Amino acid sequence: MIVFENVSKTFQANGKTVEAVKDVNLSLEEGKIHGIIGFSGAGKSTLVRCINLLERPTAGKVVLGDVEITALPEKELREERKKIGMIFQQFNLFASRTVFQNIAYPLKNSRMSKREIEDKVNYLLELVELKEKTNVYPSQLSGGQKQRVAIARALANDPKILLSDESTSALDPQTTKSILKLLKQLNDKLGITIVVITHEMQVVKEICENVVVMENGRVVEQGDVFHIFANPVERITRDFVDSTSNLSKIHELINEKAEMIQLKEGECILKFTYLERDASEALVSHISRSFDLNVNIIFGNIELIGDHPIGGLVSIVSGKESSITDAIDYLRGKNVGVEVILDARVSK
Numbered sequence: 001m002i003v004f005e006n007v008s009k010t011f012q013a014n015g016k017t018v019e020a021v022k023d024v025n026l027s028l029e030e031g032k033i034h035g036i037i038g039f040s041g042a043g044k045s046t047l048v049r050c051i052n053l054l055e056r057p058t059a060g061k062v063v064l065g066d067v068e069i070t071a072l073p074e075k076e077l078r079e080e081r082k083k084i085g086m087i088f089q090q091f092n093l094f095a096s097r098t099v100f101q102n103i104a105y106p107l108k109n110s111r112m113s114k115r116e117i118e119d120k121v122n123y124l125l126e127l128v129e130l131k132e133k134t135n136v137y138p139s140q141l142s143g144g145q146k147q148r149v150a151i152a153r154a155l156a157n158d159p160k161i162l163l164s165d166e167s168t169s170a171l172d173p174q175t176t177k178s179i180l181k182l183l184k185q186l187n188d189k190l191g192i193t194i195v196v197i198t199h200e201m202q203v204v205k206e207i208c209e210n211v212v213v214m215e216n217g218r219v220v221e222q223g224d225v226f227h228i229f230a231n232p233v234e235r236i237t238r239d240f241v242d243s244t245s246n247l248s249k250i251h252e253l254i255n256e257k258a259e260m261i262q263l264k265e266g267e268c269i270l271k272f273t274y275l276e277r278d279a280s281e282a283l284v285s286h287i288s289r290s291f292d293l294n295v296n297i298i299f300g301n302i303e304l305i306g307d308h309p310i311g312g313l314v315s316i317v318s319g320k321e322s323s324i325t326d327a328i329d330y331l332r333g334k335n336v337g338v339e340v341i342l343d344a345r346v347s348k
Ligand SMILES: Nc1ncnc2c1ncn2[C@@H]1O[C@H](COP(=O)(O)OP(=O)(O)OP(=O)(O)O)[C@@H](O)[C@H]1O
Pocket: 011, 012, 013, 018, 019, 020, 038, 039, 040, 041, 042, 043, 044, 045, 046, 047, 199
């Protein structure tokens, strides 16, 4: 467990005081993948660097398991830090060392023999699927491969925690996916707690179980990822959630008076959103049959978070006005969100 108790961090720069992190109280459960999301300058890096004391909090405590890291003397802090690996956007590899030497670097003052170090590095290279690059230099690697080396190096001391500061931000979408998949595998296989800083909600959706939303140095919202996607409370969280789906596009189409959404009399546009974990039944065919409606899906966005479908559909619905009303009531009773976006129904 990583616990922040009233943690603040202020910087003095050019005679000004910057409050980068303000009175954060937070517990991150062991063995999970946690996402820290927020816009540039929100304080994400500063907060996460308070875990390994790359930044020392100006106030408050950081506790890792049963160790208050903020209270440790220098020598013990150095030992404790070995249990925390970190990877960065710019990879931070040693250009003049080979892949092997980069990964072996953190082991240089350990009591391991040359042979043991070799075995360890080879094991790590297998773990990150980079066996064939053992003796090349970083300049000969792609971005994704460099990040794999950095991950292997971060794991050399068998850390309990891996901190990732925008580790996929410099990578293309495909490579990003493969690195995220690797992090997930490491979490599954090694049980390592991972803290992922990102400004992309897609990254959170992809691998995190828990998410922390930061704004102006504060934690403004936090929780289980499915729950946050289903019920984002703060404005900033809603914007991040919306950024991962195309559902808000309907408002652009309306503004543009797009052809595809010109309604005939009796039709309306409904947006359905799944809000609960149990809303996976075949709702479209059900309301279509039971209420004798035509449901024409214009577009949709349904994804799995964990094993649970979440997302929504935008549809043009036509049928008897009272049947549409009954269908809406039925869906709401099933915890499906229904929003009437445009209405050309007429009372008979
Ligand atoms: N060493 C420093 N000296 C002075 N100010 C700093 C220092 N480090 C960070 N800050 C300031 O603290 C605030 C938070 O910075 P931080 O790097 O934690 O944000 P971030 O959320 O990681 O942003 P980004 O997404 O751009 O990486 C910013 O206003 C930043 O300018």
